[in-house]
Amino acid sequence: MLASRVFSLVGRRSISTSLCLRAHGHAGVVKAEDYTLPAYVDRRDVPLPEVAFVRDLSAQQQALKEKEKASWSALSVDEKVELYRIKFNETYAEMNKGTNEWKTILGGVFFFLGFTGIILIWQKHFMYGPIPHTFSEDWLSAQTKRMLDMRVNPVEGISAQWDFDKNEWKK
Amino acid sequence: MSAALLPKPQMRRLLARRMKFHLLGAFLVSMTSAALYKFGVAEPRKRAYAEFYKKYDPMKDFETMKAAGVFECAPPK
Numbered sequence: 001m002l003a004s005r006v007f008s009l010v011g012r013r014s015i016s017t018s019l020c021l022r023a024h025g026h027a028g029v030v031k032a033e034d035y036t037l038p039a040y041v042d043r044r045d046v047p048l049p050e051v052a053f054v055r056d057l058s059a060q061q062q063a064l065k066e067k068e069k070a071s072w073s074a075l076s077v078d079e080k081v082e083l084y085r086i087k088f089n090e091t092y093a094e095m096n097k098g099t100n101e102w103k104t105i106l107g108g109v110f111f112f113l114g115f116t117g118i119i120l121i122w123q124k125h126f127m128y129g130p131i132p133h134t135f136s137e138d139w140l141s142a143q144t145k146r147m148l149d150m151r152v153n154p155v156e157g158i159s160a161q162w163d164f165d166k167n168e169w170k171k
Numbered sequence: 172m173s174a175a176l177l178p179k180p181q182m183r184r185l186l187a188r189r190m191k192f193h194l195l196g197a198f199l200v201s202m203t204s205a206a207l208y209k210f211g212v213a214e215p216r217k218r219a220y221a222e223f224y225k226k227y228d229p230m231k232d233f234e235t236m237k238a239a240g241v242f243e244c245a246p247p248k
Contacts, residue, residue, distance in 0.1 A: 146241065149236060149239035149240070149241045150236065150239075150241045151232065151236060154223065155219055155220050155223045156216065156219050160219075160223075
């Protein structure tokens with residue numbers, strides 16, 4: 001309808017030649033592209049899609065469609081299933097079925113974590129210099145002793161774990 | 172259909188059922204976590220502080236720390 005309006009406003013001569021070529025004498029109507037037509041979709045929230053799944057029926061399927069117009073009790077179970085499959089691609093059960101994708105994803109994640117670990121090990125071994133001297137055993141002992149002398153965190157922290165009378169860690 | 176029919180599934184009040192389930196669940200989970208934190212973390216901590224300050228003598232503590240030499244302005248002498 002909109003196309004005919006355009007014709008009356010613009011005039012037939014200014015319509016592009018490609019349109020005329022594609023018309024093939026079909027009264028100037030362009031063949032609709034697939035993506036412009038209503039589409040079939042398998043979605044949980046769309047129980048009845050806009051079109052049936054099978055667009056071009058074979059002769060056998062067309063005969064079945066004719067039979068469908070009569071009483072349905074005359075149809076066998078297989079015919080009913082065939083009619084279902086013409087209209088729908090997957091059943092809800094098939095649609096909602098889980099996959100094993102999570103295994104692949106988890107495997108990939110672990111693989112790349114491992115690879116990162118290898119890189120870090122290589123870096124520690126070949127790249128980084130020595131750690132600061134304040135991490136030596138002697139320094140750490142002296143540091144801890146000073147913390148205890150200062151009574152750092154005496155209620156619930158480190159000084160609460162030290163027995164000041166017996167001069168050892170609490171059991 | 173000669174095969175046995177499936178039982179008719181629940182058609183109505185689906186959101187109501189889901190909401191009831193989740194409201195109850197959310198209430199229980201939040202209350203439980205609050206109670207667990209209160210009795211697992213908060214109360215023991217309050218008790219620990221109360222116990223510590225029951226027998227705390229600040230002057231004695233100061234003298235011990237001074238003797239250990241941690242104060243810059245109050246050396247052990």
